[in-house]
Amino acid sequence: MPARRAWPRGGVRCLFGWRLLTWLLTSPHDGRMADEVRAVFVFDRDHDALVFRSLEHATGYMEAIDVEEGEYVALFTETGGIVNATTTAExxxxxxxxERDxxxxxxxxxDHQRRMRTPEPITDPVAFASDYLxxxxxxxxxxxxxxxxxWLDRRLHGEHPPKA
Incomplete structure (x- = not known):
């Protein structure tokens, strides 16, 4: 009789296997300061600004080839902390x-506000990120x-979009 395989997390088995579950639950940046980041600002070569609610969301959006080719010129947290983008195994x-800037x-x-021709000046990065999201x-x-x-839409999703 073959030996039984040891399963992590107290013997809980997953339909897709523990490796997939571990991969999905593992943060791509090893969780460094992830709980302190409420918004990530990404500026690309075309001076477009993108806002993400966490490092994980930004990582999920960005492609490795774009990072390697220098598409993203500046990344910041909501407090001005500098974020470094690198690639590992694609x-x-x-x-x-x-560092902070x-x-x-x-x-x-x-500059983004000027290019988008929005009438109100951007004075607070956190307020801008909240409004953007x-x-x-x-x-x-x-x-x-x-x-x-x-009737089914209301039952599945509620009356309004989820709030952050």
Whole structure:
């Protein structure tokens, strides 16, 4: 009789196997300072600004080939902390360095505001990130697919988009 395989996490078995579960639960940046980051600002070569709610979300969006080719020129946390983007085995790895440059973050946000021609000045990066993420959630909510009958849609998703 073959020996039984030891399963992690107190003997709990997963339909897809413990390796997949471990891979899904393992953070790509080893959890360094992840709990302290509330927003990640990513600026690309075209001076576009992207905002993500965590390092994990930013990592999931960014592609390794773009990082290697220098597509993303600056990455910051909401407090102006500098984020370093590297690749390992075709995976993006984001690490928060100990350095801060809040003046550069604000300058890039002002440049973004000028390019987008928004009337209100961006004075607070956290408020800008919250507004950006709120508008993104509302857009996703309005354009979700498939469209279910109204009664089923309310039952599955509720009346309003989720709040952060």
């Amino acid at each position: 995976r993006v790895v984001l690490t928060v360095t100990g 809040e003046a550069d973050l604000r300058a890039r946000l002002r 709120r508008r993104e959630r509302e857009w996703e909510w309005a354009h979700r697919w498939p469209r279910w009958p109204a």
